[in-house]
Amino acid sequence: MRRWLLLALLLLLAGPACAGQSILASGARDGATPAWTITGVGPEGWTADCCTYARAIGVDAVVYRGEWTGEPQRVMVLNVWPAKLPTLEAELAADRTRYHQHDPAGRDTTLAIAHPRMHCAANVYEGSDHLDDMVVFCDPGQASGVRLSWSMTLAANEPQRRALLDALLRVVAGTTYRRGATALPATARP
Numbered sequence: 001m002r003r004w005l006l007l008a009l010l011l012l013l014a015g016p017a018c019a020g021q022s023i024l025a026s027g028a029r030d031g032a033t034p035a036w037t038i039t040g041v042g043p044e045g046w047t048a049d050c051c052t053y054a055r056a057i058g059v060d061a062v063v064y065r066g067e068w069t070g071e072p073q074r075v076m077v078l079n080v081w082p083a084k085l086p087t088l089e090a091e092l093a094a095d096r097t098r099y100h101q102h103d104p105a106g107r108d109t110t111l112a113i114a115h116p117r118m119h120c121a122a123n124v125y126e127g128s129d130h131l132d133d134m135v136v137f138c139d140p141g142q143a144s145g146v147r148l149s150w151s152m153t154l155a156a157n158e159p160q161r162r163a164l165l166d167a168l169l170r171v172v173a174g175t176t177y178r179r180g181a182t183a184l185p186a187t188a189r190p
Contacts, residue, residue, distance in 0.1 A: 023048040023171070025060040025078055026182045033082040033145035035181035040174045042076070043167045051184060054078075060148075063171065072153045073131070076168055078175075080148045088119055088139040091147055095123055095135060103127050113138075115173055130156040134165060140177035150175070 023040040042048045042063040050061045053068050063076035085091050096108055105128035113120040113136050120138040127133070135151040152168045154161055 020044040020046050021048045021063075023050075023061055023063060023078070023175075024182065024184065025050045025054075025080060026184060027060070027080055027146075028181055030082050034143075034179050036080065036140075036144065036146050037178045037180060037182040038078065038080060038148060039176050039178070040171055042171060046076075046167075073155060074158075074164060075152065076171055077151045078148065079151075080146050083139070083142075083145055083147045085147075088121060088137055088147065091137050091139075092121055092123055095137070099123070099125055099133075103129065113169065113172060115175075117176065120172060126156065132156050132158075134168060136168070136172045138172070138175065144177055144179065146177075148175070148177070 020042040023038070023042055025038045027036050029035045038060065043065075046063050046065045047068075048061060048063045049068075053064075053070075054060060054062045057070075059077050060080045061078040063078075065074065085094060092110055096110075099106060099108065103125075107126040109124045111122045111124060113122050115138060118138040118140050120136055122134055122136040125133045125135070131153055132155075133151060133153050135149055137147060137149045139147050150168060150172050152164065154164060158164065
């Protein structure tokens with residue numbers, strides 16, 4: 001019964017904006033890191049891609065609206081990597097350091113992000129180039145051996161900023177980790 005209540009709450013939080021295409025990314029065992037699968041649901045009207053454009057730019061999945069342009073703005077990007085730093089907070093700190101090395105005048109804020117199954121937090125960057133980034137880091141747990149992030153870049157004056165960031169946060173909240181790889185559809189294989 002508790003599981004159904006949690007599912008109902010998640011669906012209520014996700015609302016109709018998260019009733020789109022399935023998101024699937026999977027990785028093979030990497031040394032001591034077990035194989036993994038990440039799933040979720042993209043916003044209605046958006047396209048989820050694990051294998052064509054995502055592989056071309058070196059990430060695990062992208063979720064975008066309209067035609068693929070190759071431009072980073074308004075694209076949700078999923079990255080999964082073997083955990084090397086001891087905590088999620090260390091991942092956030094390392095990301096902030098890298099960001100400020102590239103943009104010393106940029107500003108950042110760290111936010112806790114609610115997720116029903118993982119510890120998540122975000123770095124929000126306001127760039128001196130007038131491009132802002134939200135990077136949500138999640139830790140599926142020590143046994144997973146991985147960490148993951150969802151990110152999105154927006155123009156500082158983006159008129160749909162709140163709606164786009166809300167959509168990203170719904171995707172994050174609906175993201176699930178499962179140990180073990182999942183075979184990708186034949187059309188998705190390289």
